[in-house]
Amino acid sequence: MEKTRKTGISRAQFLAGTAAVGLAGALLPAAGARAAERHGGGLTRRGVVYTLVDGETPATGFNRARMRADIRAIRDDLHADTVEVTGDGVERLNATASEVAERGMHVWLQPTLGDVPERDILEHLAETGRHAERLRRQGASVEFSVGCEFWLFVPGIVPGDTVLERIENLLAGTVDWERMQRRLDRFTAKAAAVGRSVFHGRLSYAAAQDDKVDWNLFDVIGIDYYSYFPNRADYVKELSRHLRWGKPLAITEFGTCTYEGAPQAGGMGWYVVDYDKVPPEIKGDLVRSEHTQAAYLTDLLDVFESMGLYAAMAFEFGTADAEHRPDSPRYDLDMASYGIAKAVKNRPGDLSSPWHWEPKEAFHAVARRYACR
Template identity: 75%
Template structure:
């Protein structure tokens, strides 16, 4: 059953910027212990299946099928993290990825709707993932992403924007929030276990003090990871703490934007857009640098390989609602996008315009690294 009430991560980021979310809510974390590794088992990319912000960026099955083929044949990924809202979109994309022989990481992300609807979405997607698994597909199922943000009732506020604003104001009872979060996470895990009998996971924020997760509920530890360090050894020390559970570790998101200094923002690279203006525009004068984005991604992939992690999925393949405007840098919203491709409209000022994407340097760099990883396995 199709559900279009969810909120995309891109829409959250826009809202967070609008209310002035500070880095304290999505911090980089502290360092832990060291260790070695054996190569990256699953190398992939996040593919979001939201409904689209405008008629021109609405989800398209034909476009999705072309993208999945590119992910396999040109990016040389072996995994697709299928996420977003809309059970029909999620399942159609997961089925296409499985048909193409890719490992599927299926993760519904539904927000700003009643708890029951979110649990129902988890159940529907989990049943579909189980059918794929029984048919011989390689599938992991994640019950969701950062519930504190998306699920009403954990943090006070009817919408994501309300919840972000309350967090930013410091008016949230953190102990109560974490009790509510633990209860819902346990419910979601139980629903997932009931319908899916493969590897179960969840995508948590990397600040364990803010979002503590009982990983005994899951088979794979999943972390959305946006740290910045100058030395690879510091990433390794930081990531080691997530391995203390003795379970496989998956990096469910990692990435940065394509401008000078973006990696140093530790996950806040999107905050260079003034969303209060229409049309939205870039603040200041950031210097576009696709090489900066590519170098950061490869640095992290090398770290993940050295640690022998279970999976890593770059965020993300394409962000249709952040078009590249080489003719007008003030409106080059792709600067604030984490995608490894850049959307280009046929008619830049027309919201209904058709569009295509072109690969960024990050796409080519990942493709080379993923091909090398595949050849070494």
């Protein structure tokens, strides 16, 4: 049962979804909005995205003991009060959400199954939503997101059988925009209805920052945000339009990779890896910079705090398959990772090697901000 619900998306394909956030500004129609009062009150929830997908090797696959240790570290060392549990696989999503709740943190549960028939995506959504409702009734602090950027992950909205094929069609312009928007609206409404039928707390959805979404369907506006501006005022200007709906605004993803110039690449930061090479390698002569990543995250947190947004989730805790190789910059795939923790193997370059994570500068920088709430 569980195996039939997995996307089969590799790390490179999954990161392509992140890249699409960067594409969205150029490819998708601008969102309309109605005037409404702004919600204030400070950044209520400070969190991190914890992504659950199949590892590329058995060593990097889901491991319950490792997950529990990670959640403890997120609470005790990162000082986050919220974990966005996302990805696919009902059992591992629900187990992780339960662990977050047991640790006394706010659960933001968001299933993101993709590249399977629509009915399977909705069934996966319903099963995770039922678990979120059980946690809520037991007294846990829980919100439920029905998914992420449906036009990218759900077949039938944009032409293409896979995430990568849909991205290629978007780039090539072989898309009927009006038809795509109608299909997107239809599926979003259907997903919201399923979410409401199984979960009775606050409902949300994670959209790319320029998506057109009927936010009347949801209680909380969720935006995956990867813009870069030299001037902080430009962030405020861009984000303010999402406040016109008069609903809480959550930044469901924000982050950057770990090299100089990565923030300017936005959601395309991962695109510096040549996956046609075996093993994959970094393109060009990038300069690793944990400071660049840390500065971008803290700058955006300053913006979100100043605007009194509802929530912000740093993307992401870590990427197990993006090994950090200080001995070999050409193969230091962690440079192309948005993770604030880096994966270090006992035997560098060995796919079967045991590994552990170590905090990056961004981890410590975010932890300092979160500890000061």
